[in-house]
Amino acid sequence: MLEHMKGAIFDLDGVIVDTAKYHYLAWRSLAGELGFPFTEADNERLKGVSRMRSLDILLEIGGLGFGEAERQAMAEQKNRLYVEYISKLDESELLPGVSAYLTSLRERGVAVALGSASKNAAFILDKLNIAGLFDTVVDGNKVSRAKPDPEVFLTACRELGLEPQHCVVFEDAEAGVAAGKAAGMYVVGIGRPGLLKEADLVISGLHEL
Numbered sequence: 001m002l003e004h005m006k007g008a009i010f011d012l013d014g015v016i017v018d019t020a021k022y023h024y025l026a027w028r029s030l031a032g033e034l035g036f037p038f039t040e041a042d043n044e045r046l047k048g049v050s051r052m053r054s055l056d057i058l059l060e061i062g063g064l065g066f067g068e069a070e071r072q073a074m075a076e077q078k079n080r081l082y083v084e085y086i087s088k089l090d091e092s093e094l095l096p097g098v099s100a101y102l103t104s105l106r107e108r109g110v111a112v113a114l115g116s117a118s119k120n121a122a123f124i125l126d127k128l129n130i131a132g133l134f135d136t137v138v139d140g141n142k143v144s145r146a147k148p149d150p151e152v153f154l155t156a157c158r159e160l161g162l163e164p165q166h167c168v169v170f171e172d173a174e175a176g177v178a179a180g181k182a183a184g185m186y187v188v189g190i191g192r193p194g195l196l197k198e199a200d201l202v203i204s205g206l207h208e209l
Contacts, residue, residue, distance in 0.1 A: 001186040001200070002209070007160045007167035008105055009153055009180075011048070012116035014172030015190050015206070017093050017128060019118075020047065022085035026078045027058055036062040048173030050117050050146035051075050083120060089127040097207025102133040111135050113156040115169070117146055135160060147175040150183035157183070170206070171199070 013019050024043045031038035042061050046054040055075050059065065066074070091099075105112055114121055114137045121139035125131040136159040138152055145151040157167050169180030172190040177199045180187035189199030196202050203209065 001168060002188070005110060005166060005168040005186070007111040007113065007157065007162040008170065009113045009115045009156045009160075009167055009185070010170045011172060011176050012114060012118055012121050012124065014047070015095070015170050016098050016114075016130075017089070017095060017124065019086055019089075019124065022082055023054075025085060026081035027054070029081055030074060030078050031058060031062060034059075034062055034064060036064075038062075048117065048147050048171075048175040050140065051079065051119070053146055079119075083123075086120065086124055086127065089124060091129050094128055094130070095207075096205050097209065099130060099133075101206040101209050102130065106133060111160040111162060113138060113160055115152045115156040116140070117152065147173070148178035148182060150179045153180055153183040153185060157185075171196075174198075 010016055023046065024040060027043065027046065028038045038058065038061065045057050049057070052071070052075055055071055102112060112134050114125065114134050117140050118124070119140035122131065122137050125134065125137065136156060138156040138159060143151045143155055153169055154164065157164050164184040168186045168188060170188045170190060171177050171180055174195060177187050177189055177196050181198055187199045189196030189202040190205060191202065193202040
């Protein structure tokens with residue numbers, strides 16, 4: 001399938017760059033202010049999940065409940081912290097093989113899209129100096145339903161002008177793999193096979209391709 005794909009759709013965190021550590025630091029800071037610990041194990045539950053759903057999980061862990069206005073303010077506070085961290089990103093933080101693989105796809109005439117829940121995706125691609133390697137960016141500003149809903153990948157597919165069966169999704173999270181399969185696409189999982197059982201192929205990183 002990889003040799004015959006017409007479109008490639010990439011998740012951002014854990015596939016292109018590891019910004020999960022910055023999400024974790026920002027959420028941990030917020031939890032600390034609210035008076036409870038937030039561990040790296042807790043953070044695993046937030047992978048591939050939208051910002052507001054992530055906040056809900058964080059508050060569940062802390063056994064806290066807040067109204068809509070307070071929750072919005074907390075989400076914005078977390079995002080400000082996160083943006084402070086990622087504003088220092090540069091090309092050195094690209095995961096191994098990313099630039100070479102994206103470039104090879106462009107040379108083969110494969111259309112390339114980003115499909116991410118992040119609302120900071122375009123900003124991050126600019127900081128990494130790879131925005132020009134993507135034909136379209138579909139992020140949390142364009143879609144409302146979080147993975148495992150397939151909306152983000154189906155939207156990317158439409159923007160590329162392709163059918164789902166001609167596209168390959170590259171994902172590192174269970175929710176993202178499920179979204180890709182629900183969209184009717186071939187899915188390459190990036191990570192550990194035991195965690196990404198639904199993927200059609202599992203690799204450790206794009207450098208393998």
